[in-house]
Amino acid sequence: TIYAITPTHTRPVQKAELTRISQTFLHVRNFHWIVVEDSNTKTSLVTVFLKKSGMKYTHLNCRTPEPHRMGENDPNWLKPRGVEQRNTAIDWLLENVDANKNPGVVYFADDDNTYDLRIFEEMRYTEKVSMWPVGLVGGQMYESPRVDRNGKVIGWNVGWQPQRPFPMDMAGFAINLKLLQEKSYAKFSPKAKRGYLESSLLVNLVKMEDLEPKANMCTQIYVWHTRTEKPKLKYEVKDSDIPMEV
Amino acid sequence: TIYAITPTHTRPVQKAELTRISQTFLHVRNFHWIVVEDSNTKTSLVTVFLKKSGMKYTHLNCRTPEPHRMGENDPNWLKPRGVEQRNTAIDWLLENVDANKNPGVVYFADDDNTYDLRIFEEMRYTEKVSMWPVGLVGGQMYESPRVDRNGKVIGWNVGWQPQRPFPMDMAGFAINLKLLQEKSYAKFSPKAKRGYLESSLLVNLVKMEDLEPKANMCTQIYVWHTRTEKPKLKYEVKDSDIPMEV
Ligand SMILES: O=c1ccn([C@@H]2O[C@H](COP(=O)(O)OP(=O)(O)O)[C@@H](O)[C@H]2O)c(=O)[nH]1
Ligand SMILES: O=c1ccn([C@@H]2O[C@H](COP(=O)(O)OP(=O)(O)O)[C@@H](O)[C@H]2O)c(=O)[nH]1
Ligand SMILES: [Mn+2]
Ligand SMILES: [Mn+2]
Numbered sequence: 001t002i003y004a005i006t007p008t009h010t011r012p013v014q015k016a017e018l019t020r021i022s023q024t025f026l027h028v029r030n031f032h033w034i035v036v037e038d039s040n041t042k043t044s045l046v047t048v049f050l051k052k053s054g055m056k057y058t059h060l061n062c063r064t065p066e067p068h069r070m071g072e073n074d075p076n077w078l079k080p081r082g083v084e085q086r087n088t089a090i091d092w093l094l095e096n097v098d099a100n101k102n103p104g105v106v107y108f109a110d111d112d113n114t115y116d117l118r119i120f121e122e123m124r125y126t127e128k129v130s131m132w133p134v135g136l137v138g139g140q141m142y143e144s145p146r147v148d149r150n151g152k153v154i155g156w157n158v159g160w161q162p163q164r165p166f167p168m169d170m171a172g173f174a175i176n177l178k179l180l181q182e183k184s185y186a187k188f189s190p191k192a193k194r195g196y197l198e199s200s201l202l203v204n205l206v207k208m209e210d211l212e213p214k215a216n217m218c219t220q221i222y223v224w225h226t227r228t229e230k231p232k233l234k235y236e237v238k239d240s241d242i243p244m245e246v
Numbered sequence: 247t248i249y250a251i252t253p254t255h256t257r258p259v260q261k262a263e264l265t266r267i268s269q270t271f272l273h274v275r276n277f278h279w280i281v282v283e284d285s286n287t288k289t290s291l292v293t294v295f296l297k298k299s300g301m302k303y304t305h306l307n308c309r310t311p312e313p314h315r316m317g318e319n320d321p322n323w324l325k326p327r328g329v330e331q332r333n334t335a336i337d338w339l340l341e342n343v344d345a346n347k348n349p350g351v352v353y354f355a356d357d358d359n360t361y362d363l364r365i366f367e368e369m370r371y372t373e374k375v376s377m378w379p380v381g382l383v384g385g386q387m388y389e390s391p392r393v394d395r396n397g398k399v400i401g402w403n404v405g406w407q408p409q410r411p412f413p414m415d416m417a418g419f420a421i422n423l424k425l426l427q428e429k430s431y432a433k434f435s436p437k438a439k440r441g442y443l444e445s446s447l448l449v450n451l452v453k454m455e456d457l458e459p460k461a462n463m464c465t466q467i468y469v470w471h472t473r474t475e476k477p478k479l480k481y482e483v484k485d486s487d488i489p490m491e492v
Contacts, residue, residue, distance in 0.1 A: 012382060016360040016470035023363070024269045114262040117269070135492040136258060139480035142492050159481025221492045224262035229473040234385035235405025246381040246388050246467045 001030045001104035002120055003097070003177065005089040007082030008046065008111045009038040013228050015045060015246060017111040022053045028120045032104070034092065036085035037061040045245060062088040068190050080197045082110065083190045090180060090187060099178040107174045112228050119222035122214040123174040129206040132215035134172040137225035143168060145211065147218045153211040165199040166208075171223045173198070174214075179205055247276045247350035248366055249343070249423065251335040253328030254292065254357045255284040259474050261291060261492060263357040268299045274366045278350070280338065282331035283307040291491060304342075308334040314436050326443045328356065329436045336426060336433060345424040353420045358474050365468035368460040369420040375452040378461035380418040383471035389414060391457065393464045399457040411445040412454075417469045419444070420460075425451055 004025065008014060018035075025031055033055045037046055040063045050057050062084050069079070086108055093106065105126045109115065123130055131153065133144035138160045145168065146155040158167040166173075180186065186204035188197055215222045237243075250271065254260060264281075271277055279301045283292055286309045296303050308330050315325070332354055339352065351372045355361065369376055377399065379390035384406045391414065392401040404413040412419075426432065432450035434443055461468045483489075 012387060013470070013472060015467075016381065016472050019362055019470075020266055020270060020360045023273060024266060027269060027272065114266045116265055133490065135262065136477045139478060140483050141258060141479060142483060142490060144490070157484060159483075219488055219490060221261075221490055224259070224265075224492070225477075226259060226262050227475040227477075229475050231382045231471075231473075232385060233387060237386050237388060237405075238403060242465055244379065244388060244390070244465060244467055246470070 001032050001102060002028065002124060002174075003032050003034060003093060003104050003106045004109040005034045005036065005086055005106065006109050006111050007036050007038060007085030007089075010043060010045075012231050012233065012246065014111070015049060017228060018046070018049055021109070021111055021113075021115070022055055024115050024117070026054060027117050030124075031056065031120070033057040034089045035059055036082075036089050038064050038082070038085055058092065060085075060088055060092060065190075077194060080188075080190065080192060080194075083188045083192075083197065087187045093177060094181055094184055097177065099176075099181050104177045105174045106177055106180060108170045110170065112226060113171050114224040114226045116222040118220075119215065122222070126174045126176050126212060126214075128179050128210060128212065129173055129175050129202065130212040130214045131168060131173045131218075132213065132223070133218050133221055134169045135221040135224035137169045137171075138167075142221055143172070145213055145218050147213045151213060151217060153208055153213055153218075155208075161195050164195055166202040167195070168198055169225055170198055171225055173202070173211075175205060247278050247348060248274065248370060248420075249278050249280060249339060249350050249352045250355040251280045251282065251332055251352065252355050252357050253282050253284060253331030256289060256291075258477050258479065258492065260357070261295065263474060264292070264295055267355070267357055267359075267361070268301055270361050270363070272300060273363050276370075277302065277366070279303040280335045281305050282328075282335050284310050284328070284331055304338065306331075306334055306338055311436075323440055326434075326436065326438060326440075329434045329438075329443065333433045339423060340427055340430055343423065345422075345427050350423045351420045352423055352426060354416045356416065358472060359417050360470040360472045362468040364466075365461060368468070372420045372422050372458060372460075374425050374456060374458065375419055375421050375448065376458040376460045377414060377419045377464075378459065378469070379464050379467055380415045381467040381470040383415045383417075384413075388467055389418070391459055391464050393459045397459060397463060399454055399459055399464075401454075407441050410441055412448040413441070414444055415471055416444055417471055419448070419457075421451060
């Protein structure tokens with residue numbers, strides 16, 4: 001099973017984003033979607049959406065505590081996003097799934113990225129931690145692990161802060177659930193410096209030499225770190241009209 | 247058959263966009279995708295992508311002539327986008343498909359929008375021209391036709407320039423192919439003023455009173471005018487590395 005963890009937060013494009021990634025995920029067999037809302041309660045938009053989605057899913061929620069919350073006009077890089085939500089999903093997996101009975105692979109699938117279906121077939125065979133290139137991220141057309149001719153990861157093709165232990169985006173790796181259960185202390189750190197969030201989890205799990213390169217030995221882009229524009233809402237929809245969920 | 251016409255142009259996010267909308271379209275039965283590149287020749291990226299996509303498709307190309315082309319830094323509203331491409335696809339349909347033998351409905355599906363699958367089932371039954379709300383467009387959470395209790399379109403819920411003949415986005419209507427073949431002079435005008443592109447085609451085809459409201463009588467949002475951020479590319483990928491198509 002692929003356990004895909006998606007943090008999500010209320011905003012005008014949320015339903016559109018969930019709609020299009022669910023259409024992607026519906027093509028993937030043995031897929032369990034763990035959706036974690038950044039909110040105090042489960043919203044009706046997400047609850048009803050998931051119910052009708054045709055997906056196998058678990059719906060959780062957890063509001064980012066105040067000191068780490070993004071302000072309405074904060075630039076998006078100021079604070080890490082989706083951290084407590086991903087940890088909440090990891091905790092749920094530790095408590096509710098036994099990797100010996102239901103083996104699987106954990107993937108962090110943000111609601112705005114774009115996924116080629118082939119990445120799911122490749123990540124399925126992750127023994128400990130697998131890694132692959134991500135398109136449109138870090139100020140480059142792609143960031144990628146470097147792989148030597150023996151199929152070992154020997155470094156990184158990364159422009160921004162290449163000295164980080166694992167300078168790769170969240171969308172570029174998957175973890176065998178068994179390893180997460182063995183190292184049950186491994187979590188994302190809400191205090192990680194900018195760019196160090198992925199490393200804060202991975203340093204507890206794996207060494208660079210043990211990474212399993214995927215996406216045809218890191219020669220293909222199967223995931224893109226797309227971001228959706230925030231729509232400018234200048235006009236109100238008049239209240240004489242039927243209120244519609246968007 | 248649904249004939250979906252998608253103009254598309256070369257840019258960093260193009261392959262990601264085509265990947266995710268093709269995953270949407272793969273869920274739709276009797277679907278024929280007409281992809282029109284804004285280029286002098288068919289690019290290898292789109293050619294190979296379509297070949298592997300699993301879709302039934304036709305691949306065309308037509309470069310927007312110089313006076314109407316967008317400059318690299320033009321704001322996106324300055325010039326209409328995808329106009330000649332959509333007309334090229336209409337011409338192809340007039341020449342290559344006989345609506346009496348292969349009846350169908352024509353829909354203009356931009357590569358960056360988001361589609362709920364239910365809109366395709368509803369538009370399939372368009373007799374002349376059908377219309378429905380579009381989310382996240384025109385500076386509003388949604389724009390929508392107004393429908394009276396007899397199921398007639400009687401106006402518009404639109405904040406920006408409501409005086410236009412058909413103040414609706416490209417993503418909000420579909421046309422029976424037979425009607426397009428009967429009115430073979432109907433085309434999009436490359437000289438249409440800002441916001442009047444949709445009207446420039448529709449005034450030749452239909453009157454407001456004859457529009458067929460869809461999406462449960464225009465009470466549901468099944469299409470969103472999402473837009474994808476242009477990635478900021480600050481770092482070059484080093485040329486010692488394998489060049490990858492992104
Ligand atoms: O306040 C927030 C901001 C973001 N997210 C989620 O966290 C993930 C990463 O956020 P985003 O895509 O904005 O980050 P970026 O694209 O900048 O990495 C996405 O699934 C968001 O829906 C969240 O739960 N709360
Ligand atoms: O120079 C261009 C710009 C856009 N498009 C295509 O035309 C459609 C509408 O463009 P866009 O989404 O940028 O417009 P907007 O979202 O502003 O309506 C999309 O399918 C684009 O790929 C094109 O063929 N040539
Ligand atoms: Mn994102
Ligand atoms: Mn668009």
